[in-house]
Amino acid sequence: MNNRICLNDLVERCAQSPHLPAYESGGWGLSYGQLLTRARVLAAALGQLWPGEGPILLYGHKQPALPVGMLACLLAGRAYVPCDEGWPAARVETVFRQAGAAALLFADEAPAPWPEELPTAPLWPMCEPGIIEPLAAPRPCSPEQTAYILFSSGSTGRPKGIPVPRRALANFARWITARPALTLAPGETVVGQAGFSFDLSLTDLTLAFCGQGRLVSLSREELADPALLFRQLSASGAAVLVCTPTFLELCLCDKNFSPALMPKLRAVFCCGEVLPRPAAEKFLSRFPGAALLNAYGPTEAACAVCAVNAADALATFADGPLPVGLVEQAAVEIAALGPKGELLAEGEPGELALRGESVFSGYLPGSGDARFSGGWYRTGDSGFVKGGHVWCTGRLDDQLKYCGWRIEPGEVEAALHALPGVERAAVLPQRSPDGRVRRLCAFLQAAQSARLPEEEVRRLLAQRLPAYMLPGRLFWLDELPVTENGKCDRAQLAREFLL
The missing domain is CATH 3.40.50.12780 (ANL, N-terminal domain)
Structure with a gap:
């Protein structure tokens, strides 16, 4: 045409x-x-x-x-x-x-x-x-x-x-x-x-x-x-x-x-x-x-x-x-x-x-x-x-849908990694009973320095990400769990904090 x-x-x-x-x-x-x-x-x-x-x-x-x-x-x-x-x-x-x-x-x-x-x-x-x-x-x-x-x-x-x-x-x-x-x-x-x-x-x-x-x-x-x-x-x-x-x-x-x-x-x-x-x-x-x-x-x-x-x-x-x-x-x-x-x-x-x-x-x-x-x-x-x-039944990768927006957890994690005092970060969805994403949850492992206050984390993130990508909950952990391959154990985080 x-x-x-x-x-x-x-x-x-x-x-x-x-x-x-x-x-x-x-x-x-x-x-x-x-x-x-x-x-x-x-x-x-x-x-x-x-x-x-x-x-x-x-x-x-x-x-x-x-x-x-x-x-x-x-x-x-x-x-x-x-x-x-x-x-x-x-x-x-x-x-x-x-x-x-x-x-x-x-x-x-x-x-x-x-x-x-x-x-x-x-x-x-x-x-x-x-x-x-x-x-x-x-x-x-x-x-x-x-x-x-x-x-x-x-x-x-x-x-x-x-x-x-x-x-x-x-x-x-x-x-x-x-x-x-x-x-x-x-x-x-x-x-x-x-x-x-x-x-x-x-x-x-x-x-x-x-x-x-x-x-x-x-x-x-x-x-x-x-x-x-x-x-x-x-x-x-x-x-x-x-x-x-x-x-x-x-x-x-x-x-x-x-x-x-x-x-x-x-x-x-x-x-x-x-x-x-x-x-x-x-x-x-x-x-x-x-x-x-x-x-x-x-x-x-x-x-x-x-x-x-x-x-x-x-x-x-x-x-x-x-x-x-x-x-x-x-x-x-x-x-x-x-x-x-x-x-x-x-x-x-x-x-x-x-x-x-x-x-x-x-x-x-x-x-x-x-x-x-x-x-x-x-x-x-x-x-x-x-x-x-x-029929569309979900995703084959980590991409999330939130209120119609596409969100890659990797982009949110990269923004978190850039914050002072953050050594490791993982972002997971908290889902409603029908499987839809209710909010994002961020899990942070601190470096040697003191942990940033939650309000400071949110302020700094808002300088890098649009509002719909900002985590609804933040968890500071002494250490993020890892799998045998040394990767973040997201399944364990979900079981302990999101279920």
Whole structure:
């Protein structure tokens, strides 16, 4: 598919509905006319100020300037790199250098402290119409050119850069907008929970902008205050909600989360982690007639590649975990592979693997090597395919999922090792009865010097890691237990402290 044609279609839709609301968050908003006009101005400015194809970091949270920046980068043929303003400045700098970025554009304030030699500029003034001649048409791009780069936790001790090509973004857009329950009429509203550095946000952005819909992106303040949250959910008039299962469960804890609060809600799209069967049952009983889609997909394959209607799954499978997708309706080919890359028989557990337009081609240099086998991308997720359905049953490595975020314990351990007085460190998850991660626990062995106070450990860690990667509990031990091979005995730590 010609990805320029796909982008031209999006631009044409924006131009056809200049007065329709496009985006709202935190009391600020944009119409489609404002979104397109400002994106064209910014796209032209990028080429003049920073010629070439270097990626552009977009730093903020959910300010309207950020979707303007994303669209501008796509128009200008540049990859965008969303960085949340809640990240420590040191992490943003690491991401900047790993991505080989040309500049950092910020919504409100630049990260501090920030090296003077790395260029920064405010997003909003650069978008002002009249300052520069707007870019007339999207620049031609190869389908293999990078559309955006997301950074997840890395097992090497630093963030892992995941470049997603334009063909993958176009394929995701085709797939997600073809889901009948999610299709928006012009002017309808989709509510999004995720920040832009979390790939789940790609779903609500795509649904809204491809359907001339209105995206209401929940602010940090609304997500932290149940009263504000429910007030916004009620006022939004949402037809579609895009969220993690954890967020849906939190909403369901309040009996006010019901059709009386959201009378127009007809579909919820859940992705990023396991959707528990009880949560699906509770939602469907609370919102009879609404569709609940349980989806699956790694960041390396443009957000999501398959989904299943939870009501159908509950009716088909009387007990056990819910499937995460239907093979025939997936955006890519899906299979379970054995240790040597062999295709496994139906129902046989193995490693989930993907092949097709949505799959990326590899990580940024220094971020590790992607595992491909016979054209299949090996996800690291365990699972199986049976009866046309896909199940994801966990991980085959140490990677953890917490509230939808991917966390490599090795990166948290590396940050702990860098603290003064820490000789050894181990990070383990504390899990709820259904197997999901409740919080991270850090086990520290002190060197000769005195142990750091817990509050000091947390303060120093917060200078290196985003909040979702910070351990919820800290244990100072005289010695960490070891196995016969001299490695940390994580099983013993789990038995003694976490069970």
